[in-house]
Amino acid sequence: MTFLTVVSIAAGVMFGIGAIAAVVRIIKGPSILDRALATDVLLAIAMCALGAEMAINRHTDTLVVLLILAMFAVVGSISIARFMAKQDAS
Numbered sequence: 001m002t003f004l005t006v007v008s009i010a011a012g013v014m015f016g017i018g019a020i021a022a023v024v025r026i027i028k029g030p031s032i033l034d035r036a037l038a039t040d041v042l043l044a045i046a047m048c049a050l051g052a053e054m055a056i057n058r059h060t061d062t063l064v065v066l067l068i069l070a071m072f073a074v075v076g077s078i079s080i081a082r083f084m085a086k087q088d089a090s
Contacts, residue, residue, distance in 0.1 A: 008056050015049045036080045043073040 022045065025038035050066045 004056065008052070011052050012049075015045055015052075018045045032080070033084065036077070040073055040077055043069055043076075047073075 019042060022038045022042040026035050026042070029035040029038060047066055047069050050062050050069070054060060054062060054066075
């Protein structure tokens with residue numbers, strides 16, 4: 001086993017544990033803000049995993065997917081913040 005293989009397996013395990021923890025928080029979160037934060041964390045983990053995969057395999061084929069995930073993360077966070085601000089105002 002090469003060093004790169006060991007590092008990629010370790011990174012995959014860590015990304016997987018983080019994703020499982022985020023999904024658990026999405027399911028069990030007592031408030032919508034907990035669920036929104038866990039969704040942002042899950043999207044960040046997915047983006048980091050895609051970036052790591054691109055770096056390990058030395059390609060940029062999934063760069064468009066990475067950018068779309070980043071756009072969804074920003075737009076989702078802004079929309080949830082605006083929704084919560086309107087709820088607090090009334």
